[in-house]
Amino acid sequence: MSELYIRVAEDENEEPMEIPSEDDGTILLSSVAAQFPGACGLRYRNPESQCMRGVRLVEGVLHAPENDWGNLVYVVNYPKDNKRKMEEIDAASAVKVKRGFQKTSDLIVLGLPWKTSEQDLKDYFTTFGEVIMVQVKRDLKTGNSKGFGFVRFTEYETQTKVVAQRHMIDGRWCDCKLPNSKAGPDEPMRSRKIFVGRCTEDMTTDELRQYFMQYGEVTDVFIPKPFRAFSFVTFADDQVAQALCGEDLIIKGISVHISNAEPKHNNIHQLFPNFPGGSASLAAMFDRSQYQFPSSHV
């Protein structure tokens, strides 16, 4: 079968778009997703039964029904059509709206001038939004500032804005961070990234992307080089990533294990006791890396 185009639409009544097939007559889900971001499959109305039918999808490859795409208009499936998953995502979403989303937290302010007072801090940060609380940490005996403090805002949006930039306060550059967190202004959100364990060396980034896009929009795939039997997949939506954690999935006939890519302090020498070049080079490599093992692999 040579190159052909099949008609795909967002909805049965929408204007279809032509999507190219592969040489073997299949269509890559990624080709569909290129025009319909977030697409996870196709369906069509069976002319005989008038029922909607799903198109066979195997590891990112869509197969023509009866080996012939015919002249039908195919309709895009999105992850939200999965009712079971949707309930989970709704629940997670509700939790997030109630707690995480608009819940502000104290921010640590590092690098304050010794002379900066709490009133100075309040005056400065109020230019970004309403301030709930400011603190300057001081030596109890002398009353001298320790050069850092805390601030808390009413609005989460204000907090986001403040953390994302540096601050000139009384003549010094200061940083605002989440306490006990090395997370910088543009650190990738951990919760959108999953750890894919038990990968084989022949799995490519394209294949992983095509596979995982059935669950939601994939924004990044990372495979460490040289081969290390795991990879990272980042979704546009963190709830999709969270929903996959703990699952064993079959990719190219191989069972891979999904877990959270949360940072964790691990003993890397236990994981690779005989790493070539010795433990020092291994440690250096890991120190430079933003990628870490999930707790289930420790």
Add this chain to the structure above:
DNA sequence: GTTGAGCGTT
């Protein structure tokens, strides 16, 4: 009475 990466007396 000094200092300049960090992590919070109550």
